[in-house]
Amino acid sequence: MDMTLDMNRKGSLAIHCVTNGPIQTNTYFAVSDDEVVVIDPAWEGERLAEVLADRCPGKRVAAIICTHGHADHIGGVAGMRRALGSDVPFLISEADSEIMGRAIEDMREMWGFDHELPPVPDRLLSEGDVVAFGDVELQVVATPGHTPGGIVLFCAAATGNVAFVGDTLFPGAHGRTDLEGGSEKQIIDSLGKIGALLPADTLCLIGHNDTTTIERELESNLFMRRGLRHYR
Template sequence: MTDPVLDLAPRGSISIDCVVNGPISTNTYFVVSGDEALIIDPAWEGDKLAERLRAAHPGARPVGIVCTHGHGDHVGGVAGMRRALGDDVPYLISASDAGFVRDAVASMRVRWGIDTEMPPAPDRLLSEGDTVAVGDAVLQVIDAPGHTPGGIVLFCASAEGRVAFMGDTLFPGGHGRTDLVGGDEDTILHTLGRLFRSLPEDTLCLIGHDGTTTVSDELGRNPFVAHALSLGL
């Protein structure tokens, strides 16, 4: 697979709120641009997340719910948000992970006893090269398999800087687990190689759990990134 081709020119303005929620502390992101809002990875109790969104950004109209991958702790709030916000708010996920969600939710139920409400059928299927608009900003879709078969990263170059919503593909000093259903170690190393050859060093990486990092920091300390790049993966 060739490396992603990204538009690095700043476009539009965004603000980002992070809400930690769910049984294993997932980061849900509200991306607001102008009078529109995009929700990324609603983990749990979507009705309460919708209340948080309305309270924090009362003038922002929700234009989409995007999930970076199909694990239950990243899709568990989709159904509740749709009930609260309306069925006209589209739900987006990768084409590869759309059919993986049911098995992933079942696996989490068996493995950890976490029961997750099944999301509805997606309204739009994403793959590399697609874009998702919010206000005057644009998020670019990058295929990022390895943690799941159809994980994606969402990259945005805005007036405030460059940001990548990584889901569970990257963690500071490491990468997402590959021992869960759908994971593959070789594949995630290939993904890291593609990402770190393509993302600018000043890109802020917003992670699915815990804290943030940057491309520059990971180039200097992440042994998995270094390994992937050294092998030309």
Template structure:
């Protein structure tokens, strides 16, 4: 677990738009840098997400999607993104979550009657230490299992400050649920202590649902990070 080291040198500028969508109010993020955009966790109606980004940010090229984990409410928009972007569209997911979307889509259909379009096969399987270039910023992959076996956090040191897309691993004062298939309470606690060690205190943590937070705040008030 402890091998990754982050590059903390500020590089590039970024604009982030939060797009709350889907049946469980997921935070999808349009990450825009130097006229390129990667969508993190397109939850739902990927066609509309891409059309919105193109309308609001003319001249920006949508590269595709990267997902913090494979749950249906984080990959549900991937199919639409791929259709709308077309040839060369990227879909990146941690290798350890490669089987999760199919299983979780079936699970959510059975549990809640939610129909989710299949995202298809990822174009790139991610692992600890990988980097995703978007314009002139670099998203660094940190593996944070617990909510799912292949959950990841995406960290970037930018000219505006440090940011991390934490998916459903970390929430203000709390952490993601571990009672779903593939969840592991002990693993998520190890992942949180790993984040506490790796992420600078001023890192803004952008969560999969609800409000964002900062590492400093979580180190102070999140009981699960006192481990």
């Protein structure tokens, strides 16, 4: 395990979750001081922008970040940018920036849902990158497997350790690996990686359904325990 994280807790982080889109994706508004970052806007970006204004009045939107490039996590980016302004940067990993168009086509073909293609990303994220806003930092951890460029965003805040895990981790399980660029081996390795890297008390904010913690997953997630063998 080559990567290290800054575990020094600093700043405060408040989180709002909005479940939206055709397959119930969790969009997160991460608020620190006078700024907010939107994570995984799934659907109807203009409406999400209205919810954001209601939940986080007066906060400056520092960035829109997607944990991966599947249509149900990027579908609201374009609409939010129209509503919020083109000066709000859109961030995603380089590998997943390349699959966004195909992912939208795949969802249209499989389930009949259509999404608008996001604009060209303003910043391509890699492992070890940091996104600073308010008085906190999101640290980027590469977690391929669900998609080639999936990422986890970890924040060591004074208010508690938090990780936005997208579809890499589900309680007791992991995201599907049968779509383009998916890999069962890679996602098992990624689960082991975050299990070894993140503090046990880290609150994991999932792309769909309920939250969990690293401690809980270390006890009950057989996929994570299998992946941990690589880091011991």
